Amino acid sequence: MPDDPNAFQTALTLILGRDPDLIGIVALSLQVSLSAVVIAALIALPLGAALALWRFPGRGAVIVILNALMGLPPVVAGLAVYLLLSRAGPLGEFGLLFTPGAMVIAQVILVLPIIAALTRQQVEELHDEYREQLASMGVSRVRRIPTLLWDARFGLTTVMLAGFGRASAEVGAVMIVGGNIDGVTRVMTTAIVLETSKGNLPLALGLGIVLLGLVALVNAGAYLVGETSRRRLG
Amino acid sequence: MNDMTTRPVIDVPALKLQGVTFTHRGQRLLAPLDLHLSGCRRTLVMGPNGAGKSLLMRLAHGLLTPSAGKIHWQGRPPRQAMVSQRPVLLRRSALANLTYALAVSGAPRPNRKARAREALERFGLAALEKRPARVLSGGEQQRLALARAWLVEPEVLFLDEPTAALDPAAIQAVEAAVHDFHRRGTRIVMTTHDLQQARRLADDIVLLYGGRLVEHSPAETFFTAPASAEARAFIQGELVW
Numbered sequence: 001m002p003d004d005p006n007a008f009q010t011a012l013t014l015i016l017g018r019d020p021d022l023i024g025i026v027a028l029s030l031q032v033s034l035s036a037v038v039i040a041a042l043i044a045l046p047l048g049a050a051l052a053l054w055r056f057p058g059r060g061a062v063i064v065i066l067n068a069l070m071g072l073p074p075v076v077a078g079l080a081v082y083l084l085l086s087r088a089g090p091l092g093e094f095g096l097l098f099t100p101g102a103m104v105i106a107q108v109i110l111v112l113p114i115i116a117a118l119t120r121q122q123v124e125e126l127h128d129e130y131r132e133q134l135a136s137m138g139v140s141r142v143r144r145i146p147t148l149l150w151d152a153r154f155g156l157t158t159v160m161l162a163g164f165g166r167a168s169a170e171v172g173a174v175m176i177v178g179g180n181i182d183g184v185t186r187v188m189t190t191a192i193v194l195e196t197s198k199g200n201l202p203l204a205l206g207l208g209i210v211l212l213g214l215v216a217l218v219n220a221g222a223y224l225v226g227e228t229s230r231r232r233l234g
Numbered sequence: 235m236n237d238m239t240t241r242p243v244i245d246v247p248a249l250k251l252q253g254v255t256f257t258h259r260g261q262r263l264l265a266p267l268d269l270h271l272s273g274c275r276r277t278l279v280m281g282p283n284g285a286g287k288s289l290l291m292r293l294a295h296g297l298l299t300p301s302a303g304k305i306h307w308q309g310r311p312p313r314q315a316m317v318s319q320r321p322v323l324l325r326r327s328a329l330a331n332l333t334y335a336l337a338v339s340g341a342p343r344p345n346r347k348a349r350a351r352e353a354l355e356r357f358g359l360a361a362l363e364k365r366p367a368r369v370l371s372g373g374e375q376q377r378l379a380l381a382r383a384w385l386v387e388p389e390v391l392f393l394d395e396p397t398a399a400l401d402p403a404a405i406q407a408v409e410a411a412v413h414d415f416h417r418r419g420t421r422i423v424m425t426t427h428d429l430q431q432a433r434r435l436a437d438d439i440v441l442l443y444g445g446r447l448v449e450h451s452p453a454e455t456f457f458t459a460p461a462s463a464e465a466r467a468f469i470q471g472e473l474v475w
Contacts, residue, residue, distance in 0.1 A: 132318075137386075
């Protein structure tokens with residue numbers, strides 16, 4: 001518990017007073033994590049679906065690796081991206097290190113395996129049900145990818161949320177590749193770490209509350225969308 | 235609604251099964267089986283549960299590959315569709331299920347919706363076009379599956395116990411649809427447990443028992459002078475399956 005009894009109160013004042021520093025940090029956090037989830041989804045949804053539909057040698061190994069990568073420690077992902085983007089690294093010439101772009105790349109690496117692995121599971125299950133009908137209608141395998149992704153859309157919304165949760169909550173990767181530069185790469189989680197170590201508990205707590213609130217909000221929204229469409233679509 | 239175009243009967247390629255067997259996990263589910271289906275006839279496949287009726291349908295439709303033997307269409311493979319007891323409908327609206335089938339069969343986009351609505355109308359589903367297919371009643375789902383097959387204009391239609399779980403009114407609707415398909419020049423291959431239904435619909439009967447083809451004869455012959463002891467017992471409802 002914070003030793004300052006007014007920490008909560010100060011936190012609420014910061015939030016309600018729309019403190020510009022706070023808003024900047026929250027906005028950047030959302031921008032980075034949402035971009036990461038969208039980019040990861042664009043790759044991982046078709047990838048997961050393809051993995052569900054095609055049988056090839058080594059498929060089992062790919063699935064195991066993908067599942068294992070769901071638990072990839074953020075600091076390891078951050079370190080890998082750091083090495084890639086650092087001045088001497090293979091992608092150093094782009095000068096991305098310590099920019100929001102680098103943070104997006106790191107979070108894409110963290111989120112992509114989650115979305116791909118869970119999509120693979122859900123699509124495979126749905127395909128077991130649809131297989132005969134789709135074969136009967138002569139639907140090609142490539143064509144089945146958008147069909148199954150669309151028909152699994154409710155489950156996949158939850159999958160994307162899991163990805164967003166991972167991205168917005170992690171601190172290790174964005175800290176390493178972003179550097180927590182004030183006004184440039186400072187996001188909620190890195191700011192919380194910094195402010196806590198500085199003893200500025202009200203700001204840390206305020207950020208924590210906002211972070212929690214945002215995650216809850218996104219989840220509530222997706223739950224509502226899912227429930228209403230599930231009830232409507234059966 | 236009277237736009238039925240009757241295709242010349244000779245158009246539909248004959249289906250030949252030669253020595254077809256199907257083995258699953260070392261168990262032979264279908265004995266070597268020969269069957270020849272031609273013309274635009276209504277063939278009803280009968281037999282007890284586990285006789286291999288559904289298996290035969292799936293093999294003929296190309297969903298399964300036989301363990302041995304040959305299945306081939308003389309000439310080209312025809313346009314086919316299949317409707318099963320519990321049809322698999324997509325998690326979309328009734329209309330979207332039909333436009334999807336049209337899209338997959340290569341119909342041009344501009345008139346897909348109009349054609350789909352026409353089919354909904356024909357099968358008495360016009361009021362339900364926006365309804366999710368999954369929340370329709372069993373009879374409505376079956377009619378939607380038939381409408382989906384209708385749009386493909388199949389030359390051969392496989393029906394796997396399409397009326398097994400339906401009430402009398404819904405059964406009548408399915409049988410009326412079978413008539414419509416047949417009048418349009420579609421060959422019907424259908425499984426059923428219902429002797430009365432077979433009498434109403436069949437041009438010829440295939441009787442399966444324990445994975446063997448026991449008898450294949452015209453309906454009149456099958457019901458009045460069956461060749462096999464199994465068929466005689468079956469008709470009298472005596473055969474202990």
